[in-house]
Amino acid sequence: MEPTLMRHKPFCDIKNLHVSFHGRTVLQKVNLTLSDSGILVLVGSSGSGKTTFLRSLNRLNEHYSGYSGGGKIELKLSGSMQDIHCPDLEVTELRRQVGMVFQTPNVLPVSIAQNINLPLKLVTGLDKAEREGRLIEVLQEVHLWDEVKDRLKENSARLSGGQQQRLCLARVLALKPKVLLLDEPTASLDFKASHKIEDLLIELQDRYQIIAVSHSLRQARKIAGQILVMKEGQIEHLLKKDQFENPEMLQKLLEDIF
Amino acid sequence: MNKLLNFGIYCWSWIATLGVFLVVGLLLFYLLSQGLPTIGKELFFGDAPAWKAILGQVRVWDALWPACVGTLFLVLIAALLAVPLGISSGIYLACFAPKSVKRILSLLVELLAGTPSIVMGLFGFAMILFLRNTFFPNANTSLLLSSVCLALLILPYLIFTTQAALESLSDEYLLIGPSLGFNQIQTVFHVLIPAAGRGILSGVVLSIGRAAEDTAVIMLTGVIANAGLPQGLLGKFEALPFRIFYLAAEYRTSAELDSAYGTALVLLSLTGILYGGAFALHKTLELRWNQH
Numbered sequence: 099m100e101p102t103l104m105r106h107k108p109f110c111d112i113k114n115l116h117v118s119f120h121g122r123t124v125l126q127k128v129n130l131t132l133s134d135s136g137i138l139v140l141v142g143s144s145g146s147g148k149t150t151f152l153r154s155l156n157r158l159n160e161h162y163s164g165y166s167g168g169g170k171i172e173l174k175l176s177g178s179m180q181d182i183h184c185p186d187l188e189v190t191e192l193r194r195q196v197g198m199v200f201q202t203p204n205v206l207p208v209s210i211a212q213n214i215n216l217p218l219k220l221v222t223g224l225d226k227a228e229r230e231g232r233l234i235e236v237l238q239e240v241h242l243w244d245e246v247k248d249r250l251k252e253n254s255a256r257l258s259g260g261q262q263q264r265l266c267l268a269r270v271l272a273l274k275p276k277v278l279l280l281d282e283p284t285a286s287l288d289f290k291a292s293h294k295i296e297d298l299l300i301e302l303q304d305r306y307q308i309i310a311v312s313h314s315l316r317q318a319r320k321i322a323g324q325i326l327v328m329k330e331g332q333i334e335h336l337l338k339k340d341q342f343e344n345p346e347m348l349q350k351l352l353e354d355i356f
Numbered sequence: 357m358n359k360l361l362n363f364g365i366y367c368w369s370w371i372a373t374l375g376v377f378l379v380v381g382l383l384l385f386y387l388l389s390q391g392l393p394t395i396g397k398e399l400f401f402g403d404a405p406a407w408k409a410i411l412g413q414v415r416v417w418d419a420l421w422p423a424c425v426g427t428l429f430l431v432l433i434a435a436l437l438a439v440p441l442g443i444s445s446g447i448y449l450a451c452f453a454p455k456s457v458k459r460i461l462s463l464l465v466e467l468l469a470g471t472p473s474i475v476m477g478l479f480g481f482a483m484i485l486f487l488r489n490t491f492f493p494n495a496n497t498s499l500l501l502s503s504v505c506l507a508l509l510i511l512p513y514l515i516f517t518t519q520a521a522l523e524s525l526s527d528e529y530l531l532i533g534p535s536l537g538f539n540q541i542q543t544v545f546h547v548l549i550p551a552a553g554r555g556i557l558s559g560v561v562l563s564i565g566r567a568a569e570d571t572a573v574i575m576l577t578g579v580i581a582n583a584g585l586p587q588g589l590l591g592k593f594e595a596l597p598f599r600i601f602y603l604a605a606e607y608r609t610s611a612e613l614d615s616a617y618g619t620a621l622v623l624l625s626l627t628g629i630l631y632g633g634a635f636a637l638h639k640t641l642e643l644r645w646n647q648h
Contacts, residue, residue, distance in 0.1 A: 161534055194537035204532050207551060216546060217536045273537065 109134045109174040109277075109307050110155075117150055120164035124150045125331045128169070135339070136323020137299060137308045141315065147331040148311045152279045155309070156196040157182060157189055174307070175276050194221055197270030198279040202286045203262035205269075210257070211250040213265055214272050221273055236268040240298060260291025264298070271306075278302070280310035284317065296321050319343070387621055394611075394618035400424070415584055420619055422585050426499075426593035427568055427626075429586050433503035434510065434567045439560055442511050446518025446556070451544045469512035477576035480505035484577075497578035500589040505573045510563035517559025521552035554640060558633075565630040569623065571597040596623045 108131050115128040125147045132138060140148040153159045154171060172179045175187075175195045182192055206213050211233060218229045233250075237243040242264045246257070254265060263283060270278065280299070284292035299308060299321050312318045318325055325342050327335040342348045401409045402419035409416045416422055445465075449458055480501050487495035525548060533543025549556075579598045586593035596619060603616035 156535065158531060158535060161531060190537045190539050192537075193535060198535040200528055200531070200535070202528065204528050206532065206547065217538070220542050220546060221537045269536070 107134055107174075108132065108179075111170075111172040111179065113170040115151075115154060115167070115169035115171060117147075117154060117159055117165070117167035119162060119166075121166075123331060125154070125167070128331075128333055130326075130333055130336070132324075132326075132336075134307060137303050137310060137321050138324050138326060139318040139322035140309070140311045140326045140328060141313075141318055142328035142334070146328040148328050149281050150331075151328065152198075152281055152309065152311055155182070155277070155279060156193050156198055158193075158198065160189075173277060190221070194273045195275050196277045196279060197273060197275035199263070199266050199270055199281070199283050201282045203259055203266050205254040205257070205262050205265055207253065207255060209251050210246050210254045210265060213254050214269050217269060218272050232272050236272045239271055239302075240264040240268045241294075242268060258291070260287050260294060263287060263291070263295060267295075267298070271302075276307060278306045278308045280308065282311050282313055285313055292317070315348075319348075387617060387624070390614055391617035391619075391621035394614045395621065399615055399618045399622075412585055417582070420596070420599070420622060422583065423594040423596045423599045423619070424622070426579070426583070426586050427596045427623075429499060430503055430506065430574065430593065430595055431564055431567045433499070433589075434506035435560070435564055437503060438507035438511050438514055438563065438567075441507075442514025442563070443518050443556060443560075445511075446515045447522065447544065447549070449515065450519045450522035451540070451548065465512050465515050468508070469516070471509075472572070473509055473570050474572040474576075476505050476509050477573040479508075480573070480577040496590070497576070497592075498590045499578060499586050499593045502574045502577040502579065502593070505577050506567045506570060509570060509573055510567050513563040513566060514559055517562065518552070518556050521555025521559070522548055524555070525551055558635075561630050561633050565627040568630070569597055569627055571595075571601050574598055575601075596626070 110130070110132040112128055112130040112132075115125060115130075116123070117125040128151070140151065142148050150159060154167070155173065159165050159167060171182050173182055173196065174180075175192075180187055182196075206216065208216070214233050214236065215229055218224055218232060224232065234243065237246065242261060245261060246252075246265075254262065257265060263286075267283075283299075284295050287295065296317060299310065302308065303321075303323070310321070312321075319342060322342070323339060325335075325337040326333060327337065337348075397406055398419070400406075400420045402417050404414045404416045404419070408414045409421055445461075449461060449465075453461060481497065484495050484497055484501060529551065530543075530548070533547040538546065574595055575598060578592055579595050580592045581594070581599070581602045583592040583594050600616050600619050600623065603612055603619065607613040607616065
């Protein structure tokens with residue numbers, strides 16, 4: 099094992115990805131090789147195809163009406179690069195390994211514990227004791243355990259927005275994913291709750307390959323290891339850390355883009 | 357000119373709204389003033405002692421009790437038949453049906469919903485005639501036949517409300533299951549149906565209300581005026597809406613007509629309670645979704 103070399107190895111390889119809905123092109127001719135250098139943040143104006151790009155990686159676009167698309171996407175799952183459209187890879191297994199957190203917290207209208215238990219039970223088939231262990235583990239991982247340990251049986255709708263979003267994250271982490279897709283995970287949260295999530299993501303970046311859509315440049319600069327700029331359904335730039343840490347250069351690039 | 361038109365429309369909508377309120381108010385007032393004085397032990401049990409009548413030890417004549425029990429059984433059996441079928445069909449249409457199949461099936465369900473109840477009754481009656489001439493010479497109109505026809509009548513309500521409850525879930529909600537790696541069956545049964553549960557339940561309550569009030573179907577399929585308590589699935593029975601119809605059509609004294617008003621009031625309260633329940637369910641459902 100050469101842990102130092104693990105960084106900067108490609109984890110995602112995309113060839114000629116194109117997606118359209120009802121005949122309207124959303125993504126076109128996306129060719130991209132991404133290497134592992136921390137959190138990848140997607141930015142771009144609305145309608146530039148960020149969310150669609152994200153959903154291509156766990157094949158969730160296929161659930162939208164009027165979808166048609168093609169191209170080849172390889173992701174590093176369980177140690178090797180795998181074609182996500184390969185018939186040998188069940189789409190349910192792909193989505194277990196490529197977890198997703200949505201823009202607005204979408205907890206299930208059941209208890210806090212059940213929000214994590216139900217997917218565990220249905221997807222992994224772990225027994226009760228193992229599930230309980232996993233529940234505590236992931237709630238600690240998202241720093242929610244101390245806040246909810248005495249009210250696990252309460253309805254999750256009673257949590258605050260930020261807590262709900264962390265619960266959604268815990269729900270995904272419980273399934274032991276390799277890749278985390280986050281679609282503007284702080285868009286519906288206040289400043290303080292957003293900060294908590296951002297710090298959490300920075301903590302988690304060594305354990306999971308994180309790809310996040312962001313609407314805020316401040317956030318992108320804070321958490322990103324690399325920034326992917328999208329425009330009109332295409333990749334405009336892939337910025338390395340030294341490029342976007344220089345504010346003048348970043349400003350100039352963004353003026354070009356928007 | 358435009359101002360005048362606006363004012364005209366404004367006035368007209370006021371008058372129209374007021375008119376509806378007046379008509380409903382008058383109807384209720386009249387029903388209450390005629391029916392309320394007759395409500396009492398006499399109306400429900402006639403001359404028979406109440407407890408013995410409830411236990412079925414004595415026969416009740418010229419009173420509501422057998423009709424109450426008949427309507428209760430009728431609604432229960434119809435619901436037992438229609439609810440599982442209707443909810444399953446609604447789930448299929450909302451979650452599983454391919455587009456082309458869905459279009460055809462939805463058309464058929466709409467057709468069923470548009471069928472007048474008397475036609476449903478005629479269908480039941482024709483079926484008995486057919487059975488008598490073929491396999492079962494002894495077949496006759498009965499509680500079971502009425503329930504089956506009523507079940508057919510309320511089926512479309514159940515299908516529509518189930519389908520609507522499931523289809524009104526937000527797009528993001530539909531994606532929770534798939535995004536966590538659930539297959540379609542798991543998503544439907546563990547995520548979508550629990551969320552649509554109250555909507556589905558209110559559909560059940562509404563359809564039960566519809567089954568309780570229908571007269572045309574049961575008139576041709578087994579209800580009679582003085583059957584007493586229902587004597588089993590294949591026996592005749594009494595029912596509240598038919599009793600109202602019968603009393604109003606063939607009363608001999610004004611007291612009999614008044615008892616028809618009392619009966620109408622009992623039926624109205626019964627369906628009113630059911631509708632109220634459905635309304636409360638709708639409210640809590642909306643509240644719950646607004647919190648998200």
